[in-house]
Amino acid sequence: MALGSPSPASPALVESRLVQAHGLAALATLLVSVTFGIIIALQLWVPDLGAGTPWLSWGRLRYAHTQGIMLGWLANAFFAFLYHAVPRLTGRPVTSPQLGRWLFALWNIAVMLPGWVLVLAGVSQPLEWAEFPLVVDAVVLVGVVMAVIQFVPPFFTRGLDSLYVSSWYVIGGLVFTALAYPMGNIVPEFVPGAAGAAFSGLWIHDAVGLFVTPMALAIIYYVIPAVTRKPIFSHFLSMLGFWLLFFLYPLNGTHHYVLSVIPMEAQVTAITASALLGVTVIIVVANLLLSLHGSGVLAEDHGLRFVVMATIFYLVVSIQGSLQAFMSVNAFVHFTDWVIGHSHLAMLGFATFAAAGGLAHAWPHIPGARYNPRAMTWAYWLLLGGLTTMVVDLTIAGLVEGQLWQMGAPWTASLEAARPYWIVRTLSAVPIAGGFIAFLVGLTTGPRTDSGAGVAS
Amino acid sequence: MTSQPGPVLRMSYLAASIAGVAFFVLSVAWLGVWPARKLAEQARLTGPEHPLALTASEVRGRAVYAREGCAYCHSQQVRFTDADIARFGAPTMAWETRGDTPHMMGTRRIGPDLARVSGTRSQDWHLTHLYAPRSVVPASVMPAYRHLFQGAPDQPGQSARDLVAYLETLGRVRDLAWPGGEAPAEVVHPARARRTGEVPELQADGDAALGAMLYAGHCAACHGASGIGDGPGAVGLRPRPTNLALHSYSQERVAEVLWNGVAGTAMPAWRDRSIEELSALAAHLQRISVPGVPADPLRADQIRPTDEERDLGGRIYAANCAQCHGAEGAGDGSAAIDLPVAPTNFTRQTPMFDEALRALRNGIDGTPMAPWGSRLSGDELTAVAHYVREFYGGRR
Numbered sequence: 001m002a003l004g005s006p007s008p009a010s011p012a013l014v015e016s017r018l019v020q021a022h023g024l025a026a027l028a029t030l031l032v033s034v035t036f037g038i039i040i041a042l043q044l045w046v047p048d049l050g051a052g053t054p055w056l057s058w059g060r061l062r063y064a065h066t067q068g069i070m071l072g073w074l075a076n077a078f079f080a081f082l083y084h085a086v087p088r089l090t091g092r093p094v095t096s097p098q099l100g101r102w103l104f105a106l107w108n109i110a111v112m113l114p115g116w117v118l119v120l121a122g123v124s125q126p127l128e129w130a131e132f133p134l135v136v137d138a139v140v141l142v143g144v145v146m147a148v149i150q151f152v153p154p155f156f157t158r159g160l161d162s163l164y165v166s167s168w169y170v171i172g173g174l175v176f177t178a179l180a181y182p183m184g185n186i187v188p189e190f191v192p193g194a195a196g197a198a199f200s201g202l203w204i205h206d207a208v209g210l211f212v213t214p215m216a217l218a219i220i221y222y223v224i225p226a227v228t229r230k231p232i233f234s235h236f237l238s239m240l241g242f243w244l245l246f247f248l249y250p251l252n253g254t255h256h257y258v259l260s261v262i263p264m265e266a267q268v269t270a271i272t273a274s275a276l277l278g279v280t281v282i283i284v285v286a287n288l289l290l291s292l293h294g295s296g297v298l299a300e301d302h303g304l305r306f307v308v309m310a311t312i313f314y315l316v317v318s319i320q321g322s323l324q325a326f327m328s329v330n331a332f333v334h335f336t337d338w339v340i341g342h343s344h345l346a347m348l349g350f351a352t353f354a355a356a357g358g359l360a361h362a363w364p365h366i367p368g369a370r371y372n373p374r375a376m377t378w379a380y381w382l383l384l385g386g387l388t389t390m391v392v393d394l395t396i397a398g399l400v401e402g403q404l405w406q407m408g409a410p411w412t413a414s415l416e417a418a419r420p421y422w423i424v425r426t427l428s429a430v431p432i433a434g435g436f437i438a439f440l441v442g443l444t445t446g447p448r449t450d451s452g453a454g455v456a457s
Numbered sequence: 458m459t460s461q462p463g464p465v466l467r468m469s470y471l472a473a474s475i476a477g478v479a480f481f482v483l484s485v486a487w488l489g490v491w492p493a494r495k496l497a498e499q500a501r502l503t504g505p506e507h508p509l510a511l512t513a514s515e516v517r518g519r520a521v522y523a524r525e526g527c528a529y530c531h532s533q534q535v536r537f538t539d540a541d542i543a544r545f546g547a548p549t550m551a552w553e554t555r556g557d558t559p560h561m562m563g564t565r566r567i568g569p570d571l572a573r574v575s576g577t578r579s580q581d582w583h584l585t586h587l588y589a590p591r592s593v594v595p596a597s598v599m600p601a602y603r604h605l606f607q608g609a610p611d612q613p614g615q616s617a618r619d620l621v622a623y624l625e626t627l628g629r630v631r632d633l634a635w636p637g638g639e640a641p642a643e644v645v646h647p648a649r650a651r652r653t654g655e656v657p658e659l660q661a662d663g664d665a666a667l668g669a670m671l672y673a674g675h676c677a678a679c680h681g682a683s684g685i686g687d688g689p690g691a692v693g694l695r696p697r698p699t700n701l702a703l704h705s706y707s708q709e710r711v712a713e714v715l716w717n718g719v720a721g722t723a724m725p726a727w728r729d730r731s732i733e734e735l736s737a738l739a740a741h742l743q744r745i746s747v748p749g750v751p752a753d754p755l756r757a758d759q760i761r762p763t764d765e766e767r768d769l770g771g772r773i774y775a776a777n778c779a780q781c782h783g784a785e786g787a788g789d790g791s792a793a794i795d796l797p798v799a800p801t802n803f804t805r806q807t808p809m810f811d812e813a814l815r816a817l818r819n820g821i822d823g824t825p826m827a828p829w830g831s832r833l834s835g836d837e838l839t840a841v842a843h844y845v846r847e848f849y850g851g852r853r
Binding site for chain 1: 471473474476477478480481483484485487488489491492493495496497499500522523524525526527528529530532534536537538540543544548549550551553554555556557558559560561562563564565566567568569590591594596597598599600601602603604674675729730
């Protein structure tokens with residue numbers, strides 16, 4: 001086995017039912033979260049929609065939307081991928097199928113369900129990317145520890161036959177999440193004011209940088225060589241990127257509070273780290289794209305096609321992130337829809353395309369699972385079109401809002417100016433929701449895969 | 458690579474894990490713990506020694522604010538940028554937020570920042586706005602929090618009262634900590650309604666067509682499309698929005714009301730508007746107030762007092778009204794300063810005769826103006842109504 005690509009594994013080691021269960025749970029929670037998102041997008045220009053019904057009010061639905069995307073859709077999709085990939089990377093089974101069933105139940109029935117119900121009922125915490133209340137946070141933490149126990153030990157036990165960068169990202173991502181989650185979800189409940197915001201800022205970035213990004217990159221680094229059957233372009237660049245990302249990501253958080261009362265030294269550190277992060281991502285993405293070895297951006301294989309697009313989004317969103325951390329840019333675009341466009345590019349562009357690529361890659365390996373390539377093609381194009389429309393639209397909206405605020409225009413002028421953009425943004429939900437439905441169709445219809453051995457690697 | 462991974466490979470995974478944890482700890486120490494200590498030190502050095510704690514109601518209101526996600530559209534931090542300072546006042550200091558657990562500084566502004574919102578709007582305005590935002594701000598996209606009320610904006614439930622009580626704390630500590638006890642309005646929040654303060658001169662030839670458009674977009678919600686104070690937002694407001702059609706205003710008075718707002722009422726300050734726009738509004742206002750002869754409301758009524766009525770009115774006014782409205786009707790009586798809503802200055806603003814009589818008889822709900830209908834006879838009320846109207850334009 002060449003250095004820099006995942007190794008084949010005996011399918012007997014893979015808990016295929018858990019891949020399937022987490023995959024379907026991911027899509028179910030995704031569709032619910034997207035519905036929340038569509039309602040709140042509508043409410044920005046039909047503000048009386050749902051008025052008088054507490055759980056349909058904008059604030060509560062927004063809490064449910066973002067937590068659902070991160071913990072429902074992405075986490076489930078990542079777990080599905082890990083059940084597929086960890087045995088193939090290590091040549092060992094995951095720690096325990098029994099633990100896997102408990103983790104699945106805990107995550108979906110003791111985290112997502114009560115999390116959503118409580119937030120919509122008004123029991124929550126007003127902390128970004130941490131809105132589920134403390135009691136649910138505790139369960140999430142148990143779940144993350146279970147995931148660490150489930151997926152990390154195979155890397156340390158007998159049977160390692162290749163040092164692959166995906167493994168590093170899996171280990172790093174899981175361990176970091178276990179550390180960062182309590183720091184962002186629990187600490188600000190006890191640290192007041194701007195100091196609490198400093199911790200929140202770290203978490204807002206850690207959620208993306210230490211949980212979502214490592215998992216998404218693990219998928220990308222796995223799928224590209226698995227499909228192309230050629231090694232990653234440069235193992236050195238993979239390792240360089242890994243270490244730089246893991247050093248720089250945690251230092252980014254304070255850039256969410258630029259020009260605030262948080263000490264300037266911390267702000268400058270975060271801005272510097274943000275700029276360096278952009279440079280690092282250029283290295284990482286160059287290495288990934290060079291690894292395509294001519295497979296092209298629009299590969300036949302849907303898993304590859306999704307992760308390649310995720311890689312491109314990763315580059316764009318990271319450069320954008322570096323740019324908007326600079327004080328002069330931040331003074332203008334912060335608080336506007338620009339940032340909402342940015343976060344959708346990160347979570348719906350980069351992370352979702354990676355997660356979708358992981359699922360699309362893993363699915364045909366599940367014995368007896370259905371797979372519909374035509375629907376997957378539809379999913380790809382609908383998502384790409386919808387997301388691009390939304391991000392471009394919100395970015396322009398943000399620039400318009402920022403300009404009006406700088407000019408000292410009356411506040412309501414920025415609302416009136418944003419309205420057409422908010423309408424377009426809501427319409428962009430049609431292809432996006434359609435794309436996700438097509439994706440679900442892709443995983444539940446079509447011919448069944450060989451129920452025997454599955455497809456190798 | 459090797460098919461016998463051996464301890465070296467496993468060690469490298471271990472090293473990665475340890476280094477990863479070290480990076481994380483470094484970030485938390487550098488960007489979390491150290492700033493927290495520095496902020497605490499800053500707060501200790503610059504903040505008041507005995508910060509104001511929130512009351513039980515304000516604490517409950519904060520919880521409502523938190524659970525409804527208010528902080529996701531309204532930041533609570535004025536940043537160190539020119540645009541922020543111009544719009545929202547002095548930048549937020551470390552000590553101002555030291556009691557906020559969890560913090561709600563926010564990263565998005567769909568609505569304006571609320572760090573200094575106390576004093577910029579009256580309680581009845583807040584309640585009306587929470588109940589039906591577009592009834593007072595037609596362009597607003599805020600959700601309606603009707604579920605916090607019992608069916609009407611002036612029937613708030615406990616949560617709505619608590620929430621408004623909490624809103625009134627935002628910026629309060631900064632305000633009180635100012636040397637001398639109360640900060641100048643523009644330092645705390647440039648849009649705060651204020652009783653006095655320099656007012657720019659409006660252009661005499663404002664563009665009435667533009668004024669009509671602005672009026673429809675921003676004023677009609679409370680004052681009504683025709684200016685008679687019957688807009689959709691009027692229901693829950695105390696005092697009720699003025700019936701503009703039944704009053705005459707001097708240009709100075711219009712400028713003062715638009716620029717400073719009317720402290721103690723729901724009328725906000727419109728200092729975020731240009732002089733052109735305010736002049737245009739003034740021009741439109743002159744059209745809707747006392748139709749026909751805006752410059753001379755006395756002639757418009759065709760009602761003139763007799764000399765006896767003037768004498769009677771003067772005696773009653775001196776005995777009962779001058780303490781607040783001032784001997785010369787300028788709203789500067791000795792008691793005026795203590796009143797939550799400034800008494801009308803009749804030299805710059807005057808009601809039509811019927812409106813004067815109505816206000817005298819019934820008082821003005823929501824202001825210190827008491828009802829005199831049971832204390833004065835019909836003749837006396839008529840006499841006073843005539844008397845106060847003659848202050849207008851320095852006639853007396």
